[in-house]
Amino acid sequence: MSGRRLSPAYTEFVRAVSRALYDFDPDGIGSSIDAPIDEYDDLALRLASELVMAVSASDVGRIARGLFASAEEPLIVALWAALELYKSNPGPDA
Numbered sequence: 678m679s680g681r682r683l684s685p686a687y688t689e690f691v692r693a694v695s696r697a698l699y700d701f702d703p704d705g706i707g708s709s710i711d712a713p714i715d716e717y718d719d720l721a722l723r724l725a726s727e728l729v730m731a732v733s734a735s736d737v738g739r740i741a742r743g744l745f746a747s748a749e750e751p752l753i754v755a756l757w758a759a760l761e762l763y764k765s766n767p768g769p770d771a
Contacts (some may be wrong), residue, residue, distance in 0.1 A: 686763060686767050687763070687768065692721075694725045696714075697759060698717035698721055699716060704720075704747075724741065728740055728741075728760050734753060734757040737757045737760060738753045
């Protein structure tokens, strides 16, 4: 990643994505094995950068399933909710 700082709103969005991934655990490396809470942080940063281009829940599903073939509907719903919240107030440098 470049040396650019992430806006507070984007940082919260990435945290929400990471938490959703941890909770729904599409790769089996998070909550299902009681892994550290930050287990999905790197993948969340990558996923968040792609999710910001989504304009629908269907887009979110397509993007998420591109990274996690086993992504199920509850994860997609959580990611869509996080994205909608972020897009409603993206901060000054969005």
